[in-house]
Amino acid sequence: MxxxxxxxxxxxxxxxxxxxxxxxxxxxxxxxxxxxxxxxxxxxxxxxxxxxxxxxxxxxxxxxxxxxxxxxxxxxxxxxxxxxxxxxxxxxxxxxxxxxxxxxxxxxxxxxxxxxxxxxxxxxxxxxxxxxxxxxxxxxxxxxxxxxxxxxxxxxxxxxxxxxxxxxxxxxxxxxxxxxxxxxxxxxxxxxxxxxxxxxxxxxxxxxxxxxxxxxxxxxxINAEQAILEMEVANKDSANRVIASSEWSNDLLPERDGKLLVKIKRSDIPAFNRMLSSNGVDIYSLASRNNLEDYFLQVTAGKQYVGTFTN
The missing domain is CATH 3.40.50.300 (P-loop containing nucleotide triphosphate hydrolases)
Structure with a gap:
């Protein structure tokens, strides 16, 4: 070409x-x-x-x-x-x-x-x-x-x-x-x-x-095998501690709109959900996302301007 x-x-x-x-x-x-x-x-x-x-x-x-x-x-x-x-x-x-x-x-x-x-x-x-x-x-x-x-x-x-x-x-x-x-x-x-x-x-x-x-x-x-898991939980501090001590500790992304975000393989979502529940984390909502906005969030993780793209 x-x-x-x-x-x-x-x-x-x-x-x-x-x-x-x-x-x-x-x-x-x-x-x-x-x-x-x-x-x-x-x-x-x-x-x-x-x-x-x-x-x-x-x-x-x-x-x-x-x-x-x-x-x-x-x-x-x-x-x-x-x-x-x-x-x-x-x-x-x-x-x-x-x-x-x-x-x-x-x-x-x-x-x-x-x-x-x-x-x-x-x-x-x-x-x-x-x-x-x-x-x-x-x-x-x-x-x-x-x-x-x-x-x-x-x-x-x-x-x-x-x-x-x-x-x-x-x-x-x-x-x-x-x-x-x-x-x-x-x-x-x-x-x-x-x-x-x-x-x-x-x-x-x-x-x-x-x-x-x-x-x-x-x-x-945009990798179809990867996803951004968006979670609303009862106690974010507790959830963060549980995730930090898990195998997904390096996959936690900056919060967005008050929700926790984790970069995760789609096949790992059931195990991740069970891990949170077994450690006493009350989950109000959990959604798997995989689009350009979420990809942008991955490559700019930790940057303060992400809200510019998500408002």
Whole structure:
């Protein structure tokens, strides 16, 4: 599979502050690449370097097998991006916005092509309505339509569902899946909404304080044989002492929402439950979880910002 993006040792410093620290990763053709991290982790800074909006302090970026610094114009002709909320002209219609941005990109598309583009992002019926009347989700879809107007091979979306209601989030999710599966585009999606990324990503990168924590295929990062056991007990201090003296003593994770968490093999859950009960621990509830949110909790165990992802 062709590598669309290859980043090696990427670093960005602002004075004495290191926003991105020796970051390396790759994105393959056809990926929906989930780029995860808390607010301030370095996601947006990395994306801005990929788009040449800011200059790296150190490191190398290759897109489509070419060094970005030497082939900027050629490369960016194959890239479309939406950075957080799209900048559109609110007193023009969706069609007029798309036509204007197409011309700014150096192309002169036909009306049929522009209408087809609006159809793809679900705005054909509102093509001639003033953007001022659009919901935030519709503006976001228009921004993606603008990013697609020159038919790029790589699409970069930075927090595309920020501020959207559940329907708007679902619309963006379905649009990303359409771009990937039907149009065979490569998509990088930066987000802190783990549930959304879990539904669309083929590969995932998690960063913290500008450094890579983990990267890999979504299907292999979440091990079906492992689980996070979430427990509500009568006496947490007593339960912690019992677990600390058991074979699972090294698997206890930081509490979340007042509940105890243990990383455990699914096959060990019955024995673990019996161990607690036989040691006098009264269990109010016990649930086995295994999703991206819980995986994130595992790789960031002990970090204080986990609540950012679980609220």
């Amino acid at each position: 062709q590598q669309i993006v290859k980043v090696s040792g990427l670093t960005k410093q602002f004075g004495s502050f290191t926003a991105v620290d020796q970051l390396s990763f790759s994105v393959e053709q056809g990926d929906v690449y989930g780029f995860l991290g808390q607010n301030g982790a370095g996601k947006s800074t990395t994306i801005r370097m990929l788009l040449t909006l800011i200059t790296p302090t150190a490191g190398d970026i290759e897109l489509f097998g070419l060094p970005l610094q030497l082939h900027r114009k050629e490369i960016l002709q194959q890239v479309g991006a939406v950075i957080e909320k799209p900048d559109v002209y609110k007193y023009l219609s969706a069609y007029e916005n798309l036509k204007l941005f197409a011309k700014l990109s150096g192309i002169n598309p036909s009306r049929a092509l522009l209408m087809n583009q609006l159809e793809q992002v679900g705005l054909a019926e509102r093509a001639h309505d003033i953007v001022k009347t659009f919901s935030q989700g519709m503006k976001q879809r228009l921004g993606i339509g603008i990013a697609l107007v020159h038919n790029p091979q790589l699409i970069v979306l930075d927090e595309p569902t920020n501020g959207l209601d559940p329907q708007g989030i679902a619309d963006i999710r379905n649009l990303i899946l359409f771009l990937s599966r039907e149009q065979k585009k490569t998509v990088i999606v930066s987000s802190h909404l783990l549930n959304e990324i879990e539904q669309i990503a083929t590969r995932i990168l998690i960063i913290d304080k500008g450094k890579k924590l983990v990267e890999g295929a979504a299907s292999t990062l």
